[in-house]
Amino acid sequence: MSEYNAKLGVSLASVLLISSCVDPNQHAMTIGAPPEVAGKTIVSMREIQSRSYTTLDREGLIQASAATLQDLGFTVGEVSKEYGVLVGSKERDAVEAGEVAVQAILVILAALGGRHHNAVFDETQKINVTVLVNQIDKKSSQVRVFFDRHITNNHGQLWKADLITDAEIYKQFFEKFSKSTFIEENKL
Amino acid sequence: MRRKLSILILSVVLVASVAGCATNQEPPVVASQKSAVELRAMQSRKFETADEKKVFRAILAVMLDLGYAITSMEPKAGTITGNKLAQLTLTASISSSDRKTTTVRANAVVKTNPQKLAQPHQVDNPEFYQKRFFEPLSQALFLDALYEDTQKSAQN
Numbered sequence: 001m002s003e004y005n006a007k008l009g010v011s012l013a014s015v016l017l018i019s020s021c022v023d024p025n026q027h028a029m030t031i032g033a034p035p036e037v038a039g040k041t042i043v044s045m046r047e048i049q050s051r052s053y054t055t056l057d058r059e060g061l062i063q064a065s066a067a068t069l070q071d072l073g074f075t076v077g078e079v080s081k082e083y084g085v086l087v088g089s090k091e092r093d094a095v096e097a098g099e100v101a102v103q104a105i106l107v108i109l110a111a112l113g114g115r116h117h118n119a120v121f122d123e124t125q126k127i128n129v130t131v132l133v134n135q136i137d138k139k140s141s142q143v144r145v146f147f148d149r150h151i152t153n154n155h156g157q158l159w160k161a162d163l164i165t166d167a168e169i170y171k172q173f174f175e176k177f178s179k180s181t182f183i184e185e186n187k188l
Numbered sequence: 189m190r191r192k193l194s195i196l197i198l199s200v201v202l203v204a205s206v207a208g209c210a211t212n213q214e215p216p217v218v219a220s221q222k223s224a225v226e227l228r229a230m231q232s233r234k235f236e237t238a239d240e241k242k243v244f245r246a247i248l249a250v251m252l253d254l255g256y257a258i259t260s261m262e263p264k265a266g267t268i269t270g271n272k273l274a275q276l277t278l279t280a281s282i283s284s285s286d287r288k289t290t291t292v293r294a295n296a297v298v299k300t301n302p303q304k305l306a307q308p309h310q311v312d313n314p315e316f317y318q319k320r321f322f323e324p325l326s327q328a329l330f331l332d333a334l335y336e337d338t339q340k341s342a343q344n
Contacts, residue, residue: 027275029316032272129257148272163272
């Protein structure tokens with residue numbers, strides 16, 4: 001029996017060690033894989049993230065991109081006209097009533113049972129954006145936009161991050177962008 | 189006696205795993221134990237083009253394809269840094285040693301969760317650099333990613 005206990009102790013310890021130490025190289029392979037949208041990789045992401053324009057040249061499109069990001073409340077950080085790159089970010093509230101309500105119920109249930117439940121829910125999110133403008137040929141250029149977000153919880157910890165793959169969000173960006181290109185094109 | 193031993197082992201492991209995480213400062217990057225030569229071989233590739241701008245643009249496009257948000261870039265120095273899911277940070281730098289080729293070096297650091305206090309580790313798996321960066325970059329450039337060392341390229 002005591003031998004059995006010793007074996008159990010060692011195996012439990014091994015399981016704990018393994019669960020607390022994920023192999024970083026293996027994790028990098030998993031995280032580094034191309035993102036998937038509805039089971040499809042790169043191509044489908046490119047499709048929802050890109051639009052081609054023939055009305056403005058590369059420089060005009062970069063200016064229109066900067067204007068669109070500002071309209072949407074982003075702070076523009078890095079800009080390279082030479083390579084057609086813009087990088088920006090904005091902070092937004094991420095509190096969802098449903099999530100807070102579930103946590104509140106858990107706190108009450110735990111209190112009734114004489115225990116303590118530490119409520120954790122999304123509080124703020126930082127949305128990052130990267131815009132790339134590439135000249136395809138003399139007449140047309142392609143604009144590609146990419147969003148991701150980092151979510152901080154009510155304890156001030158960054159605890160979640162995800163790529164934004166919702167086609168609707170990209171569609172909304174390009175609708176705003178088209179208005180900016182019209183303004184830029186007509187120098188309004 | 190054995191029972192005491194098992195409890196002791198369990199407690200030591202528990203303390204060790206807790207102590208490994210409990211700190212209030214952002215932990216420093218755990219550097220790879222592999223030799224500089226080994227790291228250089230897995231992190232660098234040569235492309236047969238002198239067009240650095242083309243390579244720089246391809247790196248930007250490939251990083252977006254792979255889901256990295258660009259966090260900083262310095263075109264004059266030829267460096268681009270991107271971050272994926274607050275866990276994987278990749279820096280690529282380009283240089284040209286002659287008029288025919290452009291060398292790209294990539295270095296990645298990974299955390300096993302997005303939290304600020306999670307320990308970052310330098311990625312030192314050749315498969316990661318090959319499959320998760322150089323292969324897509326090579327496809328984007330329509331060029332082969334060659335090892336810097338000709339002997340290495342002959343072996344592979």
